[in-house]
Amino acid sequence: MAEPGRPQRKMSRAGESLYGVLGLEKGASSEEIKKAYRKLALKYHPDKNPENPEAVEKFKEINNANATLNDENKRRIYDEYGSMGLYVAEQFGEESVKFYFLMSKWWFKALAVCCGLFTCCCCCCCCCFCCGKCRPPEDEDSYKCVSPEDLEAQIQAEAEETQTPIVVQPLPAAAGEEPLPDASLRTDA
DSSP states (O other), rough: EEEEEEEOOOOOOSOOOHHHHOOOTTTTOOHHHHHHHHHHHHHTTTOOOOOHHHHHHHHHHHHHHHHHSHHHHHHHHHHHHHHHHHHHHHHOOOGHHHHHHHHHHHHHHHHHHHHHHHOOOSSSSHHHHHSSSSSSOOOGGGGOOOOOHHHHHHHHHHHHHHOOOSSSOOOOOOOOOOOOOOGOOOOOO
């Protein structure tokens, strides 16, 4: 139920509230919701009204109202924020609903504008990088252009320093025989 002194939100921008679709007052128990749903579902079921397209639409509305009001989380969001709360919950998740409505309040927007004006900053990354307070130091060596010839010479010099010459040629192994790891261990003459 709505708290006294707190303005009641409209339940939806167009059409009836979900409680109104089921013919109930806000704050109805889950048993009352089930009874009203069963009664209206039997009355407007498409099989009982095959020639009436309005009954099909009414049946869809009744099913939607029942699905929302039987889910405790959706019902809590609907009771507090209306159909806009359900839309926000679908788009951004149920946890984000209260933050969305908090940020949509006039005082929050005014606070954000005042903070931006007083700090001379539009956003954090603007402050960190345009004025240079948090900009990483520029390394002059990292932007030097290296010619391909110098790079090739450097690679060859490093390769020559690390290579050790091969002094013994490996011996061929006979079929089915494992090669010996070192030539000094051979016993044949």
